[in-house]
Amino acid sequence: MTLSEIIRCTHSEAGEIETALPCQLTTLRPASTRNGKPYLDVEFSDGTASEKIKIWQDSSAYDQCHDLEAGDCAQLEGRFWRNQFGLNIDNLRVRPLTHEEEAALFSGTPERQAKLAADMLFIDDTVAALTDPRLRLLCQTFLTQFGERFRRAAAARSYHHARRGGLLDHTSQMMRAAVALRAVYPSVNWDLVIAGVLFHDCGKLWENDYEPQGFNSPLTTIGELLGHITIGIELVNRLWRTLDADPVFQNAGTPPKESVREHLLHLIASHHGQREFGAPVTPRTPEGWMLHYIDNIDARFEMLAMTYSEKGQTAPGIYEHRPPLEGRAIAPLPHWTE
Structure with missing residues (x-):
């Protein structure tokens, strides 16, 4: 399953999916909340889309990312779901990709x-x-x-x-x-x-x-x-x-x-x-x-195609706003059929 497919799934009525995603970690940066709680700020891509997640220190994946750095390739496995703050992955497991898996990832x-x-x-x-x-x-x-x-x-x-x-x-x-x-x-x-x-x-x-x-x-x-x-x-x-x-x-x-x-x-x-x-x-x-x-x-x-694939609906047929489009995109009228 590709990241763009995961994004569509987490915006759909199903709302979540258990899967494994080979990807490149384009950003991997240690950070902390204002209260001093450490986490990793991670951005990743598989060539079909990009997403961001936070990996908290109390997660086992935090230690699994210890030897990884930005630019490395890894498999992210877990339950992908979304809330108002963005994408989340529960029970996240992380492992580096093999050379063969990296070659397949970059080939598309x-x-x-x-x-x-x-x-x-x-x-x-x-x-x-x-x-x-x-x-x-x-x-x-x-x-x-x-x-x-x-x-x-x-x-x-x-x-x-x-x-x-x-x-x-x-x-x-x-x-x-x-x-x-x-x-x-x-x-x-x-x-x-x-x-x-x-x-x-x-x-x-x-x-x-x-x-x-x-x-x-x-x-x-x-x-x-x-x-x-x-x-x-x-x-x-x-x-x-x-x-x-x-x-x-x-x-x-x-x-x-x-x-x-x-x-x-x-x-x-x-x-x-x-x-x-x-x-x-x-x-x-x-x-x-x-x-x-x-x-x-x-x-x-x-831009409209990305809105329909990435954004949820705030009301039937009305999508969340995606800049730089003016206003909320509306679902297109289907072709006429008998």
Whole structure:
């Protein structure tokens, strides 16, 4: 059973489940209450979700965690349940994972592996079909040089797709939406939009990177100082300069390559849509607005999906609030059936 499944179960009417969970301890920190009662503050993840628990000193698991530290992998076994303070595990037993169990944990479930492989293949195929040879070469060069990092990065730290491989989930779904909309808006430069989809969050390879083997995403100086938009603009400029002497870039086709670069940079700079949401500029082109709305739609649908899977209902069909959504999410209307 995965952690996301445990979370859904503890929010359901059943409310509890006895199970064992292989996971990585991303945080393990000694702490104490104001009254001086010691406990361990533990955050853990299995790649499908993250959770926090407190392990109190009078628990046998407190001693079992004595030789463990943040980054270690362990199996948490017990009765998982939830109250107003969060997740709890009664009769908790903790043991380190074997090397074989660690390898299986970081590989993900077979379903997760298959999904990520299909997403990556879709991106590769979509990029290969771009008609502008400069954008095609730029995108393929990025995927060749940074593909491994791209496949493991998160799209965010909390709001949406905040997991290992989350950026690949987000980018591939946005690209599917772009492909689906091409016939509806034929005047849009879809080569530019698809390149914008690939590069709009490319700075998160440094802002939200994951360790090669792990579910921990440490903060980085460059991510904190510059943010993913600035990093993304710098990355595209650097890749462009390295390719500028390539025969593909020397082709005298239209639009001029400098205009292509400027418009692609604009998509990265404006994709948040509004200055109050971190955009240095607002969208000024059809492609800029298209990218912004595709990005926003996929992020919002992910937030709703996480609300339905992680939050309980305060009343029938009304879910507990999950930031940054405005207000409480409502259960969707089912499809019509006879």
